[in-house]
Amino acid sequence: MDTRSPRSAGAQHDEQRPLAGAVRFGSSSHLRRGVPGGSRFVRRLALTLAILTVPGAALAAVTIKGRTTGMPKLLNPVWNEAKDPKANRYTFREPSPTVRADVRTLVGYAPKELCVAVLGEKGAPLKTPRSIVVAGGRTTPVTLVVAEGQQLQFDNQDPFPHKLYDVGNKGLQPVEIAASKSRAWTPPGPGKYEIRDQLAPSIRSWIVVEPRAVAVAYPDRQGSFAVEVEAGKYTLQGYFSGEPVGKPLEVVVKPGPDEQFIKEAVVVGEAGGPNAEPGK
Numbered sequence: 688m689d690t691r692s693p694r695s696a697g698a699q700h701d702e703q704r705p706l707a708g709a710v711r712f713g714s715s716s717h718l719r720r721g722v723p724g725g726s727r728f729v730r731r732l733a734l735t736l737a738i739l740t741v742p743g744a745a746l747a748a749v750t751i752k753g754r755t756t757g758m759p760k761l762l763n764p765v766w767n768e769a770k771d772p773k774a775n776r777y778t779f780r781e782p783s784p785t786v787r788a789d790v791r792t793l794v795g796y797a798p799k800e801l802c803v804a805v806l807g808e809k810g811a812p813l814k815t816p817r818s819i820v821v822a823g824g825r826t827t828p829v830t831l832v833v834a835e836g837q838q839l840q841f842d843n844q845d846p847f848p849h850k851l852y853d854v855g856n857k858g859l860q861p862v863e864i865a866a867s868k869s870r871a872w873t874p875p876g877p878g879k880y881e882i883r884d885q886l887a888p889s890i891r892s893w894i895v896v897e898p899r900a901v902a903v904a905y906p907d908r909q910g911s912f913a914v915e916v917e918a919g920k921y922t923l924q925g926y927f928s929g930e931p932v933g934k935p936l937e938v939v940v941k942p943g944p945d946e947q948f949i950k951e952a953v954v955v956g957e958a959g960g961p962n963a964e965p966g967k
Contacts, residue, residue, distance in 0.1 A: 690804070733931040748915040749940050753923070754948035755910040757956025758797050759789065761927045762796045763890050766793040795927060802831040803904045803912055803953060804893075806935075810834030810900040816871055818842055821849050821864070824889040830926050832903050838873045839894065850885040860886050879929045893929025910952075918942040925955035932956060 768774055770793070783791075795801060812834045820827040822844040832837070841866040843849050844919045851870070852861035857874045859882065874880055884890035900920065904914035923936040933955035940947060 715748070721861060723728045728851075732933050733809075747942070748911055748916050748917060750897070750945060750946045751938070751940055751949060752911070752913045753803075754952050755797070755801065755803065755906045755925060756952045757910065757933055758801060759792070759794050759952050760956030761795045761801070763793050763795045765889060769889075782866055792825065795829075796867070797906045797908060797910065799825070799827045799905065800846040800927060801906060801955060802828060802832050802926040803906065803914070803955075804832040804895075804897065804900055804924050804926055805904070805914055805916055806897065806899040806924055807901040807919060808899065808905060811897060812837035816840035819892070819896075820844055821884075821890065822850070824887055826890060826892040827906060828892075830893045830895070830929055832897050832900050832926050833874075834900045835877055835896055835898045836873065837872055837896070841870045841872070843868055847886075849887060851882055851890070854883060855882040881929060893925055893926075895929055916940055923949075923953050925953055927955065938943065 722770040790863055816838040817831065817833060818840050819831065820842050828843075831839075841849075841851055841864060843866060846866050848866060849864045850861040851859060851864065853859040857878075857880055859872055859880070862870065864870045874894055874896045877898055881895070882890070882894060883894040890907055899922075900916050906910040906912040918940050920937070920939050923933050923938060925933045933953065936949075936951060936953050
């Protein structure tokens, strides 16, 4: 006669019942004898097989870290226009004999102006809009490289309105964006789009639609950057003021470590190259 309670008997029955969706590879005694880890190994193997058989399952992202060189040779075109006396854009900046010439040079600000694009065989737009912040007479970022079909969202964080438009009338009409409001826009196709503002002449930005764009990164003031990609072959290309600058760098991202370092620097400014400082 079974003296166990119905609850304990049912619990034992549940323990003997196989889990839904589990894969059976023989008896548990066989696993204990022939496979290290026993049932734990089975669970891990079943989970791995489930991930591999799911359509469109994403591969683990790898963070690649690198650095850029040559940024001091890239001049900010807005500031260069502003210092021209004919533009009537007055400034209190005056040359000082105690300040070095390289410090007085109006170079670009890498964290928002230098875009390091990761180019693959074919890029895909993000499922969410890519934000471009409008504040303080500029946009963040200034140059942005996106895949074809990527939706953008201009977020006005100023306490006054803006009227952004694209030079050449390629699709972005000068519609007012009120303070603390946003405006969505999708560039109609590949190419370079120069963005300006009817109400703030200091705003001058560029959107580059590149079908091969996979991801982008913005280096810090020391030139270091990091970006997440899947394993594969890529080309790293710097973009400044809407144009590719410097030299493209071919890299191979291997599966395995979560972080990989690129030994060779991404050259973004060369003597005599696009946007180079005159005389250097």
